Amino acid sequence: MAELFQLQIITPDKKFYKGEAQMVELITTEGQIGVYARHIPLTAVVAPGVLRIHEKEGVKEAALMSGFLQVMPDQVTIMAEVAEWPEEIDANRAKEAKTRAERRLQSHDAELDVSRAELALKRALVRLEVGK
Ligand code: ATP
Numbered sequence: 001m002a003e004l005f006q007l008q009i010i011t012p013d014k015k016f017y018k019g020e021a022q023m024v025e026l027i028t029t030e031g032q033i034g035v036y037a038r039h040i041p042l043t044a045v046v047a048p049g050v051l052r053i054h055e056k057e058g059v060k061e062a063a064l065m066s067g068f069l070q071v072m073p074d075q076v077t078i079m080a081e082v083a084e085w086p087e088e089i090d091a092n093r094a095k096e097a098k099t100r101a102e103r104r105l106q107s108h109d110a111e112l113d114v115s116r117a118e119l120a121l122k123r124a125l126v127r128l129e130v131g132k
Pocket of ligand 1: 065084089090091092097124127
């Protein structure tokens with residue numbers, strides 16, 4: 001059986017998660033990463049994506065939007081700006097955010113901040129995936 005490590009996920013307003021995990025998967029600005037116990041020390045910047053916590057009993061999913069990942073041999077910490085469990089996600093709000101972002105990206109507005117609209121679209125898509 002896979003070795004366990006301590007995983008802690010902190011958001012500005014609460015301790016989002018604290019427990020023992022076999023593996024945690026998330027998206028960083030460098031791409032997808034899967035962290036097991038005894039991973040080499042690492043820091044990374046979190047990008048919007050589905051967070052999967054592989055516990056002994058099963059897999060927990062959440063939406064993770066931004067923050068920092070810090071990996072130490074027996075302890076992994078995610079300092080998240082925004083993290084949501086499926087039951088916390090308002091699917092209608094995410095659908096509206098998706099439509100808004102898509103409309104902006106299709107407009108030919110010279111003032112449009114494209115990367116901001118793309119990130120908003122990505123957050124909405126992650127919420128829709130986790131919340132379904
Ligand atoms: P919106 O345009 O709907 O505000 P957003 O992607 O800009 O979405 P964020 O900046 O990622 O929103 O988050 C701002 C706050 O709103 C956070 O506390 C986040 O948890 C909450 N939030 C945003 N969208 C949702 C949603 N669909 N369901 C539940 N909470 C949400």
